[in-house]
Amino acid sequence: MDNSVTDEPSPHARCYGLLVTALAPVIPQVLGSAFNIWYNGIVIAPLLVTEELRHRFAATVIFYNAAVYPVAVAIWIYVIFSLRRLFRELIKGIAVAPVELDRAQRRVVHLPWIAFAISSVAWLGCIPAFIFALTTTGSPIGSQLLWHLPISFLVSAFIAVTQTFFLVELASQWALFLVFFRDIRPDRLKGIHPPSLRTRGLMWAISAGLCPIGSLLLLMFAPHSPGSNPQWFAVFVGTVGIAFGLCSAVLITRLVAKPVDELRAAFHAVGQGQLDVQIPLRRADEFGALVGDFNQMVMELRDKERLRRVFGLHVGEKAAQQILTRDPGLGGTDQVVTLLFLDLRGFTARAARADPKTVVNFLNRFLQAMVEIVETEHGGMVNK
Numbered sequence: 001m002d003n004s005v006t007d008e009p010s011p012h013a014r015c016y017g018l019l020v021t022a023l024a025p026v027i028p029q030v031l032g033s034a035f036n037i038w039y040n041g042i043v044i045a046p047l048l049v050t051e052e053l054r055h056r057f058a059a060t061v062i063f064y065n066a067a068v069y070p071v072a073v074a075i076w077i078y079v080i081f082s083l084r085r086l087f088r089e090l091i092k093g094i095a096v097a098p099v100e101l102d103r104a105q106r107r108v109v110h111l112p113w114i115a116f117a118i119s120s121v122a123w124l125g126c127i128p129a130f131i132f133a134l135t136t137t138g139s140p141i142g143s144q145l146l147w148h149l150p151i152s153f154l155v156s157a158f159i160a161v162t163q164t165f166f167l168v169e170l171a172s173q174w175a176l177f178l179v180f181f182r183d184i185r186p187d188r189l190k191g192i193h194p195p196s197l198r199t200r201g202l203m204w205a206i207s208a209g210l211c212p213i214g215s216l217l218l219l220m221f222a223p224h225s226p227g228s229n230p231q232w233f234a235v236f237v238g239t240v241g242i243a244f245g246l247c248s249a250v251l252i253t254r255l256v257a258k259p260v261d262e263l264r265a266a267f268h269a270v271g272q273g274q275l276d277v278q279i280p281l282r283r284a285d286e287f288g289a290l291v292g293d294f295n296q297m298v299m300e301l302r303d304k305e306r307l308r309r310v311f312g313l314h315v316g317e318k319a320a321q322q323i324l325t326r327d328p329g330l331g332g333t334d335q336v337v338t339l340l341f342l343d344l345r346g347f348t349a350r351a352a353r354a355d356p357k358t359v360v361n362f363l364n365r366f367l368q369a370m371v372e373i374v375e376t377e378h379g380g381m382v383n384k
Helices: 011-023 026-047 051-081 084-091 098-109 111-124 126-135 143-175 197-221 230-271 286-315 317-325 347-353 356-377
Strands: none
Touching: 011 051, 011 084, 011 143, 026 111, 026 143, 051 111, 051 126, 084 098, 098 111, 111 126, 111 143, 126 143, 143 197, 143 230, 197 230, 230 286, 347 356
């Protein structure tokens, strides 16, 4: 393991951290929109049997994309860039108000949930909006259209929302946690609800299971659209769902396997006696608590080793090891020992004539010989 790992954000995270986090939802939203456009073109368009329905559908698409989605984007941008001032001040080492920092830390932890909520409302709001817009035209609407409209937006929402959740979490861990959580463990922050392992498992189940299987079930019971081959269409939709399920699996692997690998390598390094190991705290979930406890354990081991070395300079290495290993209490212990009090003949006069460096070198040579005889050969202790 690379023991040079620190709790400092990388230069790229310092410069582009907020921007990367803000742009994290873009790719999932584009992919969800692409699927929605394709579905609408293949399935929905042939079901719009009158000119009035086609005109109302097109007008609703324009209105929704021009009004609702920009509002969702604006809310997300506001949430991210409300952290901008504190982000810059913390990067520069400027002290910030504890209340402001606490509020910003909570927002950083909850960013995946905020992105999830904004994306869900924007996508699922399409269903009632489009159904209301089409049913108020006065034109006859078949059951096929009422079935396939929700399917189109639900599958697109599954794709966009779940991938957005994972990417925002990854981006915030890379760019924001090391900046906003320098002096506090993220898992110790009270009143937060970080994405847990169960939550990620549920998200993966939605993406990998509910998305393809649910879509196929809906298509199975939905009336067939005249513009598509039902068998091939179901295969395509299922394939898309499985593909995005695999993408979710890859993201979860990075979110779960990486901290496990880091902990395993760190434990191995500690087992080899390397007590300068430190794992960066980038999360507030169960792994964040585990990493924080590991770092605390290593720090205590490092302090104990430092104490043992300093103590050993005064009472001997073996005595220090015994004292730190077992505490005999204030009453002490009864042991049969042999003591040898040794004095160097003429040392006082010799030390008075020599310079300090010469005296220290002389004592070091003497004690080296005594330690070799007393401690190494006979298992005793030299009290220097």
